[in-house]
Amino acid sequence: MQIRPATPADHDALWEMLRPVFRAGDTYAIDPEISREAALAYWCAEHPYVAVEGNVPLGTFYIRRNQQGGGAHVCNGGYITARGAEGKGVARAMLGFSLEEAKRLGFEAMQFNFVLATNTRAIATWERAGFAEIGRIPQAFKTATGSCDALILHRFL
Amino acid sequence: MQIRPATPADHDALWEMLRPVFRAGDTYAIDPEISREAALAYWCAEHPYVAVEGNVPLGTFYIRRNQQGGGAHVCNGGYITARGAEGKGVARAMLGFSLEEAKRLGFEAMQFNFVLATNTRAIATWERAGFAEIGRIPQAFKTATGSCDALILHRFL
Numbered sequence: 302m303q304i305r306p307a308t309p310a311d312h313d314a315l316w317e318m319l320r321p322v323f324r325a326g327d328t329y330a331i332d333p334e335i336s337r338e339a340a341l342a343y344w345c346a347e348h349p350y351v352a353v354e355g356n357v358p359l360g361t362f363y364i365r366r367n368q369q370g371g372g373a374h375v376c377n378g379g380y381i382t383a384r385g386a387e388g389k390g391v392a393r394a395m396l397g398f399s400l401e402e403a404k405r406l407g408f409e410a411m412q413f414n415f416v417l418a419t420n421t422r423a424i425a426t427w428e429r430a431g432f433a434e435i436g437r438i439p440q441a442f443k444t445a446t447g448s449c450d451a452l453i454l455h456r457f458l
Numbered sequence: 459m460q461i462r463p464a465t466p467a468d469h470d471a472l473w474e475m476l477r478p479v480f481r482a483g484d485t486y487a488i489d490p491e492i493s494r495e496a497a498l499a500y501w502c503a504e505h506p507y508v509a510v511e512g513n514v515p516l517g518t519f520y521i522r523r524n525q526q527g528g529g530a531h532v533c534n535g536g537y538i539t540a541r542g543a544e545g546k547g548v549a550r551a552m553l554g555f556s557l558e559e560a561k562r563l564g565f566e567a568m569q570f571n572f573v574l575a576t577n578t579r580a581i582a583t584w585e586r587a588g589f590a591e592i593g594r595i596p597q598a599f600k601t602a603t604g605s606c607d608a609l610i611l612h613r614f615l
Contacts, residue, residue, distance in 0.1 A: 323527075330529030368572060370480075371599040372487035372608070412595065414571070415525060436593015436610050438569065442528040451529070453593045453610065 302359060302391070304398045307349040312341055314351065314358040318383045319344060327444065329379070330415050330451075344379070348406065352395055359386040362395045364403050367412050376408040392423070396430055404458040411456050417442055418450040432456040459516060459548070461555045464506040469498055471508065471515040475540045476501060484601065486536070487572050487608075501536070505563065509552055516543040519552045521560050524569050533565040549580070553587055561615040568613050574599055575607040589613040 307315060319340050326333035331343070347365035351358055360382040367377035378399050382391045403411055411432075416424060418437070428434075436453035464472060476497050483490035488500070504522035508515055517539040524534035535556050539548045560568055570589070573581060585591075593610035 326527050330525035330527050332526045332530075335526075368487035368598075369489045369492075370483050370487050371601065372572060373489075374600060375595070375598060410597070415529060435595060438532070438592055438610075438612060439614075440567070441525075441532060443531060444528065453595075455595060457596075 302352055302354050302389075302394060304350055304352045304395065307345065307351040307361065311349075311351050311358070311361075312345075315344060315349070315361050316341060318358060318361050318381050321384060322381050328417060328420065330442065348402070350395070350399070350402070352391055352398075357386075359383050359389070360391040360395050362399055364399055364406065364408070364411075366408075367414065374407075374409045376403050376406070376411050377414060378403070378411055393426060396426065400430065400456075400458060409458055411458060413452075413454040415441065416452045416454055418452055424452065424454070427454055427456075430456070459509055459511050459546075459551060461507055461509045461552065464502065464508040464518065468506075468508050468515070469502075472501060472506070472518050473498060475515060475518050475538050478541060479538050485574060485577065487599065505559070507552070507556070507559070509548055509555075514543075516540050516546065517548040517552050519556055521556055521563065521565070521568075523565075524571065531564075531566045533560050533563070533568050534571060535560070535568055550583060553583065557587065557613075557615060566615055568615060570609075570611040572598065573609045573611055575609055581609065581611070584611055584613075587613070 316337050323331045344363050349363045352360040362380040364376050364378050366373045367375045380395050432454040434452050435455045438451045440448040441451035442449050473494050480488045506520045509517040519537040521533050521535050523530045524532045537552050589611040591609050592612045595608045597605040598608035599606050
């Protein structure tokens with residue numbers, strides 16, 4: 302598995318990975334109807350990456366400033382594993398890479414603003430990687446059947 | 459004091475209020491060098507308002523979705539009182555108006571993502587208005603002399 306910065310040549314592959322996740326609308330707080338162009342602009346705004354094996358995309362993530370000005374030393378990240386690439390350690394590899402890369406880019410901490418409390422597997426992975434829950438937004442996300450809380454996770458780099 | 463939606467005709471007045479606050483860079487997590495155009499685009503993205511007395515602008519605030527998709531029922535707000543208009547209850551009037559207006563717009567909760575822990579006066583105002591601290595980001599904001607935490611405040615509408 303190789304992890305490298307994504308370029309415009311990766312946009313088709315990125316969109317193939319983003320589309321099902323955004324369209325499902327059950328993990329990311331993104332408009333499920335978001336256009337390809339808007340989705341790629343969102344994902345690739347600052348530092349997008351792709352994980353590949355040969356020519357097969359396995360996952361993608363981004364790193365970007367979570368705030369501007371006096372808050373620009375804290376970054377945010379988002380991660381998506383390609384359908385069919387689950388269970389190969391792709392998410393863990395991307396997380397490990399992103400923590401190193403974020404530090405190299407000069408960030409001092411990483412923050413996830415909106416992790417669904419029901420996403421227990423991802424939360425366990427992040428807590429093992431040193432993230433701490435620093436906040437909990439009540440009833441932050443509406444689902445077909447109700448609503449769930451969202452957690453805010455943070456780690457110094 | 460009248461509070462009403464801001465229009466493009468208010469842009470000069472808005473910028474006069476935003477500029478000193480953004481340029482100072484010590485309360486909002488905004489690039490202190492932000493351009494007028496980018497600042498107005500940021501402030502007026504969804505629902506900008508202005509508080510005036512006659513033709514004199516006293517303050518401005520915005521309401522907007524804090525997340526998209528399944529998180530779009532929670533709004534975010536930002537408030538700036540004009541220089542020289544402090545101590546007249548402008549901030550409190552804008553907050554009260556914005557809570558009613560946000561509910562009218564269909565939002566179910568309001569969240570502030572980044573309140574400097576040193577901004578004790580604003581925090582006290584918001585807590586009196588029913589906001590609860592739901593998170594605290596350690597060393598979230600860099601100042602000339604060090605860094606301070608940022609609070610996340612939340613209130614159901």
